[in-house]
Amino acid sequence: MSGAGEVFSFTVVHDGLEQFKMQIPYIMALIKMKEGPFVTGQIVDCSPDDVKIGTKVSATLRKVRSEGKEGIIQYGYKFTVSP
Secondary structure: OOOEEEEEEEEOOOOOOOHHHHHEEEEEEEEEEEOOEEEEEEOOOOOHHOOOOOOOOEEEEEEEEEEEOOOEEEEEEEEEEEO
C-alpha cells in the first residue's frame, strides 16, 4: 500500500495504559487507506484539534520499543497528518 489514507473515525485517549501515560492525550484512528482497506493506527506529531473526519494522513515507520541496550528494537507504523 502507498501509505496514503484519510481519517474515517477517531478518538482521543485521555486515560490509557501505564506504558502510554507519557503520550496522553493521544489519537487513535480508523484510517481508510487509498487502496480501500481500513486499518487502525495512532496519529502522531499533531494536536487532537488538528484531526477531523476526512483528514488526509500518511503512514510512517516509528520505533515502538526496544529490549535494553543490546536487545531487539521493534518498529511499527503510525500516521502523520499530510500537508
